[in-house]
Amino acid sequence: MEDMPYADWLGFARESWSRYGMPSTVVDLGCGTGSLSIPLAKSGFHVYGIDLSSDMLSVARSKWDETPQQAIRPRSGTIRWLQQDMRDWELAEPVDTVLSFCDCLNYLTEEADIEAAFRATHRALKEGGSFLFDMHPPSQLIRYAAEQPFVLDERDIAYIWTCDFEEARCQIEHNLTIFAKERDSRFYRFEETHRQRAYDPDWIVSALRRAGFRTVDRYADFELKPAREDSERLFFAAIK
Secondary structure, eight states: OTTSOHHHHHHHHHHHHHHHOOOSEEEEETOTTSTTHHHHHHTTOEEEEEESOHHHHHHHHHHHHTSOGGGSOTTOOEEEEEEOOTTSOOOSSOEEEEEEOTTGGGGOOSHHHHHHHHHHHHHHEEEEEEEEEEEOOHHHHHHHHHHOOEEEEOSSEEEEEEEEEETTTTEEEEEEEEEEEOTTSOEEEEEEEEEEEOOOHHHHHHHHHHHTOSEEEEEETTBSSOOOTTOSOEEEEEEO
C-alpha cells in the first residue's frame, strides 16, 4: 500500500469541503491502519476511525500512539478507534462528514449491503452533512481481469497476484501469494484473497437517494470533474 495516493484522497476531501462545508467531526469509514485518519487528526479534526478488522485497528492505534505530540495541532486533533461493521455502524452523536476512500465500498458484494451502509451513514450525519467516497467502476474491474497477473519482486518482499472475474455479477476475486522477509531473515509465504464488486454508477446514485440523501454529485479520479469512460475511480459526494 506504500504507493497508494493518500495525499490525493486528502486533497479531494479538502476540495470537496470547500464546496460542501468544512467539518469539525470526521468519520473515516473503513479506516484500515489509519493512513487517512491520522493526517486528518494532525490537521485538527476530531476523527472516528471505524473498521471491521481488529488487526488493522491495532496497527492504527500503534501508529497514532507513536505520533509526536508536537505534530498535532494544540488543543485539537483527536481520534477514537472503533471496531464496527460499515453496514450497521453508529455513534452516540451525529457527525459533520463521513469519508470512505480506497474503494472500501467495493468490498460489499451484495446490493443489500451497500444500501445498508448508505442508510447507516445517513443516520449518523448531521443535517447538511456530507458523505464522500470512491468506488471502482465496472470498467476498472474488467481492466484488472484483462491485465493480470501482476508481479512484484523486491529485496524484502515479492508477490504474485492473479484475478478471477465473474462477468454476470461484475465481481472479481484477487488472489495474492506473498513472500515477505521477516526479522529472522527468512522469507515466509502467506496468502490473501480479496473480493470486490462494481456497481452501475446510476444504481449507486439511486441507492443514495433511497437512503435519504437529498443531493448526490459524481466526480472521478480525485478531481471535482465529471467521469470519463476511462476513469479508474468514481467519487461521490452525497449531502444529507
